[in-house]
Amino acid sequence: MSFPLLTATAALPAIGAIATAAVPAARRTAAKWLALLVSLATLVLAVVVLVRFDPDGDRYQLTESHAWIKDFGVRYELGVDGIAVALIALTALLIPFIILAGWHDADPLETHSSRWRPTQGFFALILGVEAMVIISFEATDVFLFYIFFEAMLIPMYFLIGGFGDRAHAGSDEHAAAQRSYAAVKFLLYNLVGGLIMLAAVIGLYVVAGNFSLQEIAEARANGSLDMATNTERWLFLGFFFAFAVKAPLWPLHTWLPNAMGEATAPVAVLITAVVDKVGTFAMLRFCLQLFPEASKWATPAILVLALISIIYGALLAVGQRDIKRLVAYASISHFGFIIMGIFAMTSQGQSGATLYMVNHGISTAALMLVAGFLISRRGSRLIADYGGVQKVAPVLAGTFLIGSLATLSLPGLAPFVSEFLVLVGTFARYPVIGIIATFGIVLAALYTLVLYQRTMTGPVKPEVSAMPDLRVRELAVVAPLIALLIFLGVYPKPLTDIVNPAVRQTMSDVHQKDPKPDVEAAK
Numbered sequence: 001m002s003f004p005l006l007t008a009t010a011a012l013p014a015i016g017a018i019a020t021a022a023v024p025a026a027r028r029t030a031a032k033w034l035a036l037l038v039s040l041a042t043l044v045l046a047v048v049v050l051v052r053f054d055p056d057g058d059r060y061q062l063t064e065s066h067a068w069i070k071d072f073g074v075r076y077e078l079g080v081d082g083i084a085v086a087l088i089a090l091t092a093l094l095i096p097f098i099i100l101a102g103w104h105d106a107d108p109l110e111t112h113s114s115r116w117r118p119t120q121g122f123f124a125l126i127l128g129v130e131a132m133v134i135i136s137f138e139a140t141d142v143f144l145f146y147i148f149f150e151a152m153l154i155p156m157y158f159l160i161g162g163f164g165d166r167a168h169a170g171s172d173e174h175a176a177a178q179r180s181y182a183a184v185k186f187l188l189y190n191l192v193g194g195l196i197m198l199a200a201v202i203g204l205y206v207v208a209g210n211f212s213l214q215e216i217a218e219a220r221a222n223g224s225l226d227m228a229t230n231t232e233r234w235l236f237l238g239f240f241f242a243f244a245v246k247a248p249l250w251p252l253h254t255w256l257p258n259a260m261g262e263a264t265a266p267v268a269v270l271i272t273a274v275v276d277k278v279g280t281f282a283m284l285r286f287c288l289q290l291f292p293e294a295s296k297w298a299t300p301a302i303l304v305l306a307l308i309s310i311i312y313g314a315l316l317a318v319g320q321r322d323i324k325r326l327v328a329y330a331s332i333s334h335f336g337f338i339i340m341g342i343f344a345m346t347s348q349g350q351s352g353a354t355l356y357m358v359n360h361g362i363s364t365a366a367l368m369l370v371a372g373f374l375i376s377r378r379g380s381r382l383i384a385d386y387g388g389v390q391k392v393a394p395v396l397a398g399t400f401l402i403g404s405l406a407t408l409s410l411p412g413l414a415p416f417v418s419e420f421l422v423l424v425g426t427f428a429r430y431p432v433i434g435i436i437a438t439f440g441i442v443l444a445a446l447y448t449l450v451l452y453q454r455t456m457t458g459p460v461k462p463e464v465s466a467m468p469d470l471r472v473r474e475l476a477v478v479a480p481l482i483a484l485l486i487f488l489g490v491y492p493k494p495l496t497d498i499v500n501p502a503v504r505q506t507m508s509d510v511h512q513k514d515p516k517p518d519v520e521a522a523k
Contacts, residue, residue, distance in 0.1 A: 004064050005045065005048060005049060005052070005062050006049070006062050006064055006078040006079075006080065006138045007064060007078065008045055009042065009045040009046055009049060009088065009092075009134055009138075010131050010132075010134040010135035010138060011131070012038060012041055012042050012045060012131075013038060013039065013042050013095070013127040013128070013130040013131040013134070014127070014128065014131035015038075016034065016035065016038030016039075016041075016042075016127045017124040017125070017126075017127035017128040017131065018124070019034060019038075020034050020035045020038070020120055020123050020124040020127060021120050021121060021124035022120075023120050025120070028107065028119040028120070031119055031120040031123055031124075032099070032103060032119065032123060034123075035099050035123035035124070035126065035127055036096060036099050036100065038127060039092075039095040039096040039099055039127065039130070040096055042092050042095065042130065042134075043092040043093060043095075043096060045092070046088050046089050046091075046092035046093075046134075047089070047092075049062065049080065049085060049088060049089075050085055050088075050089050050498075053080065053082070053085045053498070055082055055497055055498050055500075055501045056501060059081055059502070059505050060079030060080065060081055060140060060214065061079065061080060061081075062078075062079065062080055063077070063078065063079040063140075064076070064077065064078040064079070065077045065078075068141075068144075072143075072205070072211075073205070073209065073210040073211055073212075074141065074143045074144070074211055075141050075144075075211070075212060076141065076144060077139070077140045077141040077144065077212060077213075077214075078135070078138040078139060078140060079138065079140045079214070080137070080138055081285075081502040081505070082498040082499045082500070082501055082502035082503075083281065083284060083285070083354050083499055083502045083503070084137040084138060084281070084285070085498060086354065086357075086358050086495060086498055086499055087137050087277055087281055087357060087358070088134055088137050088138070089358075090273075090274075090277070090357070090358050090361045090362070091130060091133050091134055091137070091274050091277075092130070092134070093362075094269065094270075094273055094274060094361060094362075094365055095126065095127075095130045095274075097365060097369065097477045097480070097481065098126060098266040098267075098269055098270055098365075098369075099123060099126060099266075100473060100476060100477045101265065101266045101269075101369045101372060101373075101474070101477045102122070102123075102126075102264055102265075102266035102267070103473060105122065105163060105264045105266060106118065106119040106121070106122035106123070106163055107119060118162075121158075121162075122159070122163050125155040125158055125159050126155075126159070126266075126267075126270065128155045129152055129155050129156060129159070129270060129274070129275065130274075132148045132151055132152040132155075133148075133152060133274055133275060133277075133278060135148050136148045136149055136152070136278050136281075136282075137278070137281060140212065140213045140214055141211050141212055141213065142201055142204060142211040142212075142213055142216075142286065142290075143201060143205075143211040144211070145282070145286070146194075146197065146198065146201050149194065149197075149242070149246075149278060149282070150190075150191075150194045152275060152278075153186075153187055153190050153191065153194070156186065156270075156271065156275060157183050157184075157186065157187045158183075159263065159267045159270070160179065160182055160183040160186055160259050160262060160263045160267065160271075161179050161180050161182070161183030161184070162179075162183075163263070163264055163267065164176070164178070164179035164182075164262045164263060164264070178262050179262045181258065181262075182255075182258035182259050182261065182262035182263070183259070183262075185254075185255045185258055185259070186255045186258070186259045189245055189252065189254075189255040190242075190245055190246060190255075192245070193241055193242035193243075193244070193245035193246065193252070194242055196238050196241050196242060197238055197239055197241070197242035197243075199238055200234075200235045200237075200238025200239050200242075201238075203231070203234070203235050203238070204216070204235055204290070207225075207227055207231060207235070208225055213285070213286070213289065213290070216290060217289045217290065217509065220290070220292070221509075227291075229293070232291050232293060232294045233291075233294045233297060233298075235290075235291060235294070236287060236290075236291035236294035236295060236297075236298060237294075237298070239282070239286055239287055239290070239291070240283065240287050240298065240302075242279075243279040243280070243282045243283050243286075243287065244279065244305075244339075245279070246275070246276060246278055246279030246282075247276060247279035247280050247283075247335050247338075247339060248276065248279070248332065248335065249305055249306065249309055249335065249336070249339055250305055250308045250309040250312055250313070250332065250336070251305075253309065253313075253332050256271070256272070256276075256328050256331065256332060257325045257328040257329060257332075259271055259328075260272060260324055260325070260327065260328040260331075260368075261322060261324050261325045261328065261381070264372065265324070265368050265369055265371060265372020265373075265375065265376075266369065266372065268324060268327070268328075268368055268372075269364065269365045269368050269369060272327075272328070272331045272364055272368075273360070273361035273362075273364045273365045273368075274361065276331075276335065277357050277361065280335065280338050280339060280342065280353070280357055281357065283339065283342050283343075284342055284350070284353075284354070284506055288342075288506055288509055288510050289506070289509045292509050292510040292511060295343070295510055296345065296510060296512075298343075299343045299345060302339065302343045303340060303343055303344070303426075303430060303433050304433075305339075306336045306337075306339040306340035306343070307336065307340065307433055307436055307437055308336070309332055309333060309335060309336030309339070310333050310336035310337060310340070310437050310440040311333075311336075311436070311437075311439060311440055311443070312332070312333075313329045313330065313331070313332030313333030313334075313335075313336060313440075314329070314330070314333040314440050314443035314444055314447065315443060316329040316332075317329035317330045317333065317443070317444075317447040318443060318446055318447045318450070320383075320447075321382055321383055321384060322381045322382060322383070323371050323374075323375065323381050323382075323383055323451070323455070324368070324371065324375075324381055325381075326383075326447060326451060327364065327367060327368050327371065327407075330407055330444065330447065330448075331360070331364060333440055333443075333444065334356070334360050334364075334407075334415075335360075336437075336440070337353075337356060337418075337419060337422050337437070337440070338353045338356045338357060338360070338422070339353070340353075340422060340426055340433070340437060341353030341356060341421070341422035341425060341426065344422070344425045344426040344428075344429055344430065345429060345507070345510060345512045346425035346426070346428050346429055346507075346512075346514050346515070347425070347500070347503055347504060347507055347514050348421045348422075348424050348425030348428065348514070349421065349422055349424075349425025349426055349428075349429075350425070350503045350506060350507065351421055351425075351496060351499060351500055351503045352417075352418050352419070352420070352421025352422035352423075352424070352425055353418075353422055354499045354502075354503065355414075355417060355418040355421065355492065355495060355496065355499065356415065356418035356419065356422060358414075358418075358488075358495060359406075359414040359415045359417070359418045359485075359488060360415060360418070362406075362414060362481055362484050362485055362488070363403065363406035363407055363413070363414065363415050363485060364407070365481055366399070366402070366403040366406065366478060366481040366482060366485060367400070367403030367404060367406070367407055368403075369477055369478060369481075370396065370399050370400045370403055370478055371400070371403075373396065373470060373474050374386070374389070374396060374400065374455070377393075377464075377467050377468065378463060378464060378467065383451065383454050383455055384454070385461070385463065386454065386455035386456075386461065386464060387454070387455065387457075387458045387459060387460065387461040387464065388456070388457065388458050388459050388460030388461060388464065389455055389456045389460075389464055389467060390456040390457060391460050392460060392464060392465060392466070392467050392469075393467050393468065393469040393470070394469065395469045395470045395475070396467075396469055396470050397456045399470065399478045399479075399482060400452065400455075400456060401452055401456070402482050402485065403481075403482075404448040404449070404451060404452050405448070406485050406489075407444065407448050408441070408444040408445045408448045408449070409441060409444065411489075412486070412489045412490065413485050413486065413489040414484070414485045414486075414487075414488035414489040414492070415485075415489075416489060417488070417489065417492045419441070423437060423438060428514065428515050429515050
């Protein structure tokens with residue numbers, strides 16, 4: 001029997017989470033190092049998965065399949081395509097930076113304080129989320145995917161509610177109430193989506209007789225499984241609703257600004273750069289493969305919702321006074337681009353959407369983590385409390401600028417390639433949607449440059465005059481992310497070579513071909 005590489009990649013952080021939680025209370029530093037080493041070992045396994053994956057090989061590779069709940073046809077089935085491999089690599093890459101950035105976020109507030117912040121629990125929960133996200137990308141059994149799609153909500157709830165941002169205006173009681181509200185709102189929104197999906201999962205089993213993604217997709221392709229039109233549409237809506245909440249898509253987005261605003265900066269990155277990607281990934285893997293006709297039926301409405309997300313998120317980002325909430329609304333706008341690319345039903349759009357998932361994760365991590373370092377120095381999330389930072393902390397300001405420019409998709413940085421492909425792919429089939437979506441780029445330039453101008457330039461405010469520049473640990477977090485943004489912006493071919501074959505297969509699932517250019521109209 002070959003080594004179960006996919007199981008090992010998900011199991012290692014799960015075992016690491018248990019081991020980290022079991023470290024004695026007085027050994028906080030040991031718990032941190034254990035969590036970091038486990039995350040680095042997981043990254044090594046993810047790299048092995050990446051190296052062993054053959055883009056020109058079978059659609060699903062490194063597969064594992066074992067009987068689990070025989071009476072209900074549930075199997076432990078894993079397999080990865082190019083899209084899953086890219087997102088597993090992204091997840092494994094970001095977790096060590098998240099742990100390093102949050103190195104002191106769960107330390108006691110005061111020396112010898114009785115108000116203990118469980119350091120071991122904080123890092124164990126992060127590793128637990130990593131394990132659940134990775135196995136969600138690997139699962140090819142619908143029921144197995146659903147279990148971990150829902151289970152990841154529990155550790156995220158405690159990370160948001162139990163380890164909130166210390167730079168909170170008001171009393172400790174008010175801060176705790178705000179964290180609790182954000183955590184409960186996150187949990188309720190996603191639980192409602194999950195319950196609706198559960199009904200759809202049961203309905204799919206009734207129709208198909210099993211939960212295997214590959215078997216159901218093959219049966220649909222060869223005509224041996226024929227779903228009634230209304231049945232397929234209702235099942236599609238059940239799946240899509242849960243994924244749209246997770247993504248998040250307007251108008252199901254309102255939990256995200258609260259969650260990112262109240263969480264620590266590393267946990268905010270975990271939410272939007274890691275966990276939320278499961279929603280958009282699942283749209284590609286499950287919605288389009290299992291319900292191709294319903295996907296095409298729903299496309300016009302979904303594109304309108306995605307367009308609203310792009311413009312609405314960007315407009316609200318322009319008006320934000322809170323740095324972290326600004327990044328949250330910017331992410332809503334970016335997820336609108338991702339979903340628009342998926343449902344443009346073109347190879348350029350879907351390739352761009354997949355690249356956007358990876359590049360948005362890197363760019364948001366860079367910007368939010370630098371913003372977290374900035375906020376921890378000043379003790380405030382309000383933009384108005386800053387000014388002239390670049391004169392006292394030039395390295396911090398420089399990395400903040402690059403993260404901001406990546407957020408607005410500046411040419412030469414990784415998100416530009418993604419956004420360009422999404423817009424080209426959308427314009428090829430839906431030109432009006434594509435044209436209107438470009439206004440999101442203009443608004444992105446406005447909110448990111450205004451953010452930089454108000455915080456980093458101008459006279460030095462007295463409160464930031466003694467602000468230290470980035471330390472070695474913080475540079476170790478930010479520098480690799482900046483390097484990746486530049487590398488993938490100049491040379492995205494390694495990533496496109498992995499995802500493009502999977503995108504072509506997804507296009508085949510929905511029986512779509514790229515529209516031919518109208519040469520006569522162009523003359």
